[in-house]
Amino acid sequence: MIKFVGAFDRVADLPHTQFPEYAFVGRSNVGKSSLINAVVGANVARTSNTPGRTQTLNLFNIDDRIMIIDLPGYGYARVARADALRWLHRLEEYLMTRRQLRRLFILIDSRIGARPADLDLMDFCDKNGISYQVVYTKKDKRVREQVQHEINHMVHPAMVPEILETSAEKKTGLDALRTTIGIK
DSSP states (O other), X not given: OEEEEEEESSGGGSOOOSSOEEEEEEBTTSOHXXXXXXXXXXXXXXXXXXXXXXXXXXXXXETTTEEEEEOOOBSSOOOOHHHHHHHHHHHHHHHHHOTTEEEEEEEEETTTOOOHHHHHXXXXXXXXXXXXXXXXXXXXXXXXXXXXXXXXXXXXXXBOSOOEEOBTTTTBSHHHHHHHHTOO
């Protein structure tokens, strides 16, 4: 059973649970909420065509044993700079203080590849020993002809070596995510 726990403006407001947490983050419009819905098999995370709609820390309880958190996007949403900076500080606070966090999934649009904001987040995680895994989204879409930054786990010591490729629309690549999270 999947239950929406709440939308939280501050990290301090998140409930303290014994359940492991798996967090999803990425640039605005990367398909974060759609991927969460595909992974859990239900429309629990609110999706939108407008980038930057997720502005709070949205927490979901899976079978009273796992928590999934939908974090606000970064890097593209048309929001005030002050709001963007506040979101970034909140993300850093969450990553540095949340003991329940087992894995951060950094979502990257496969059509675009890693952008500077993605690489900055990866570097932050590497420097602070925060385990993360890169997940390419929208693998069903046509890739733009451009040189993409090669992501190599040898350069990123906190990164899980396996890079996952997913499509929420076509429901591909979800089993590896479900296995990592512990969803059957």
